[in-house]
Amino acid sequence: MxxxxxxxxxxxxxxxxxxxxxxxxxxxxxxxxxxxxxxxxxxxxxxxxxxxxxxxxxxxxxxxxxxxxxxxxxxxxxxxxxxxxxxxxxxxxxxxxxxxxxxxxxxxxxxxxxxxxxxxxxxxxxxxxxxxxxxxxxxxxxxxxxxxxxxxxxxxxxxxxxxxxxxxxxxxxxxxxxxxQALTAVEFFFSGRTSHAGAAPHLGRSALDAVELMNVGANYLREHVPDGSRIHYQITNGGAAPNIVPDAASVYYFLRASDRKQVDELKERLIKVAQGAAMMTETSVRWEIKSGCYxxxxxxxxxxxxxxxxxxxxxxxxxxxxxxxxxxxxxxxxxxxxxxxxxxxxxxxxxxxxxxxxxxxxxxxxxxxxxxxxxxxxxxxxxxxxxxxxxxxxxxxxxxxxxxxxxxxxxxxxxxxxxxxxxxxxxxxxxxxxxxxxxxxxxxxxxxxKGVEYKAGIPADVKPPVSNKEAFLEPTI
Missing domain, CATH: 3.40.630.10 (Zn peptidases)
Structure with a gap:
């Protein structure tokens, strides 16, 4: 019954x-x-x-x-x-x-x-x-x-x-x-030097250039990843105005693959692409892991x-x-x-x-x-x-x-x-x-x-974004 x-x-x-x-x-x-x-x-x-x-x-x-x-x-x-x-x-x-x-x-x-x-x-x-x-x-x-x-x-x-x-x-x-699929969400933040885009562009170091070069590198990377992997991104900050060389720009990436190990390897390769873009543009880059699910x-x-x-x-x-x-x-x-x-x-x-x-x-x-x-x-x-x-x-x-x-x-x-x-x-x-x-x-x-123990894909120092207004605007799936 x-x-x-x-x-x-x-x-x-x-x-x-x-x-x-x-x-x-x-x-x-x-x-x-x-x-x-x-x-x-x-x-x-x-x-x-x-x-x-x-x-x-x-x-x-x-x-x-x-x-x-x-x-x-x-x-x-x-x-x-x-x-x-x-x-x-x-x-x-x-x-x-x-x-x-x-x-x-x-x-x-x-x-x-x-x-x-x-x-x-x-x-x-x-x-x-x-x-x-x-x-x-x-x-x-x-x-x-x-x-x-x-x-x-x-x-x-x-x-x-x-x-x-x-x-x-x-x-x-x-x-x-x-x-x-397993996924890692990571946002890259580039920092450069602002200047007048018309009068003195040679004095600027464009963070947006770095973002765009990173995206070019990521698009070439697509050919050399395991079948079924996915790389998609959104430029989250492209600068303030066309006549200002932007000293700050950012891009947000979703990386997917069939398992956690493949996603972690893809993340490390993408970080190298970001560092290369920073080197080419004489800017600096940092990144934040937003999510990392299995x-x-x-x-x-x-x-x-x-x-x-x-x-x-x-x-x-x-x-x-x-x-x-x-x-x-x-x-x-x-x-x-x-x-x-x-x-x-x-x-x-x-x-x-x-x-x-x-x-x-x-x-x-x-x-x-x-x-x-x-x-x-x-x-x-x-x-x-x-x-x-x-x-x-x-x-x-x-x-x-x-x-x-x-x-x-x-x-x-x-x-x-x-x-x-x-x-x-x-x-x-x-x-x-x-x-x-x-x-x-x-x-x-x-x-x-197969004996693999769970380890969270979000680093221990990353806290839940409960006070970060931007965290509530991120799309998925």
Whole structure:
């Protein structure tokens, strides 16, 4: 009866958690500023009887909510930060709530709320059955800046977990079997000497010249990096005016590769490019590491456990109004994008905008996708299971206004409820664990890590940017 009781509890309390997700969607906050979302989730968890540890990793909005005692210790990860510039109403045409304002274009209003719902539902069942074990919800800030969990991990927040579960909003239901890339974000600051660009250019030493030469060098470097690596950059300061030789300029780089070692090697090569540019322009250069997350390490044992909960969770269904909304929303997307998605989905039902089927594509193990996430750090500390659930119509791209509209709609809320059921049911099985699933997951984890111990990719002297206004404007994925 335990599983059916958990599902019934989630369904009976659906409106409460839909309201929480909608409130966070209505109050979008970018990374390290998620005070509303963090406080709201803490309030819900405190009222449910969880013990709260706030300010984890020296981040005011990071927290851990815990219930129970003893082993196993099971974590569920949650996020709640929004993206800049993606404000959008729940409607199928472009209509920002606040022009150029933030919005939940990655669905973290759903992601964190589902985690809260899952642990509260599980706690209710633990009390009924008097189950031993410890469950935790991790309120993780600034995933969009790819550093919140890294700072939390650096502080040891995940070290005593036996395993963790998480999910992400998507356009269909699937286990997350492909790895995401490791990433380092580093900003370079060049210093030169100012002068009048017309009257005395020979007296100046242009920091902007150094930036541009560095970018040229980086573009030549692209040919000589491992396949699948990525180098992308943004000039963050190009000087004050054309007639002033700039004495300060900066450029911000994202470096991605299939694993942490390759990214670290790429960073060292890029630093040499920056130093060469400084030498050529008689300027100086310094750099700051902003984030340094690991590649994700999928755990087949835990992913299959989550996949097996689909029958107990029940299949999602959609109303005619939701199907109409999906059709109208997808019509706003460039046809070439839709065609590319259909090619990618050739082995699935690519013509169904709202697809309730749950896929477990085991062929994805050993492959790498282009995005990055700081959940990778956690996956190198403890075994991690992850799924994606349908919270938007097929064809909608994350980090778009169409995604923001979807994640505030009833379509998004249904995907959230589904993921809460899957996570709660999976954690319940791990608490009982008659088949030794947790031990199998740990054995797989040990084989996958090959003895490599986690070391945070952000240096110890770099602090969370909780007072740095510019830190809240950095895009990702």
């Amino acid at each position: 335990g599983k059916s009781d958990i599902v019934s509890w989630i369904e009976e309390n659906e409106s409460k958690f839909v309201d929480v997700a909608k409130q966070i969607w209505d109050h979008p906050e970018v990374g390290y500023r998620e005070s509303f979302a963090s406080a709201l989730q803490i309030k819900v968890l405190e009222e449910a009887g969880f013990t709260i540890t706030a300010g984890v990793g020296d981040i005011p909005t990071a927290f851990i909510a815990e219930y129970g005692t003893g082993k196993p210790v099971i974590g569920i990860l949650g996020e709640f930060d929004a993206l800049p510039g993606l404000s959008q109403q729940v409607c199928p045409e472009y209509s920002p709530v606040v022009p150029n304002g933030p919005g939940h274009g990655c669905g973290h209003n759903l992601l964190g709320t589902a985690g809260v719902e899952a642990v509260v539902a599980l706690k209710e069942q633990m009390e009924v059955e008097r189950l031993s074990g410890t469950i935790r919800y991790y309120g993780c800030p600034a995933e969009e800046l790819l550093s919140g969990k890294t700072f939390m991990a650096r502080s040891g927040a995940f070290d005593d977990l036996d395993c963790t579960l998480t999910w992400h909003p998507w356009t269909y239901n699937s286990t997350a079997n492909a790895s995401m 590649d994700t390490l999928p755990n087949k044992t835990l992913n299959e456990l989550m996949f097996k909960q689909a029958e107990a969770a029940g299949q999602m269904t959609y109303t005619p109004e939701e199907e109409k909304f999906a059709e109208e929303l997808v019509q706003t997307i460039d046809p070439s994008v839709i065609a590319a998605v259909k090619r990618q989905m050739s082995d699935k039902n690519a013509d169904t905008l709202l697809n309730p089927h749950f896929y477990n594509d085991t062929n994805q193990f050993g492959t790498t996708m282009g995005g990055s996430s700081d959940v990778g750090d956690v996956s190198w500390i403890t075994p991690m299971g992850q799924i994606m659930t349908a919270c938007a119509p097929l064809g909608v791209q994350l980090h778009s206004w169409q995604a923001t509209a979807s994640f505030g709609s009833t379509i998004g809320m249904k995907g959230m409820q589904y993921s809460a059921k899957i996570m709660a049911l999976s954690a319940y099985e791990l608490l009982l664990d008659p088949n030794g699933i947790l031990e199998k997951a740990k054995e797989e984890f040990a084989a996958s890590t």
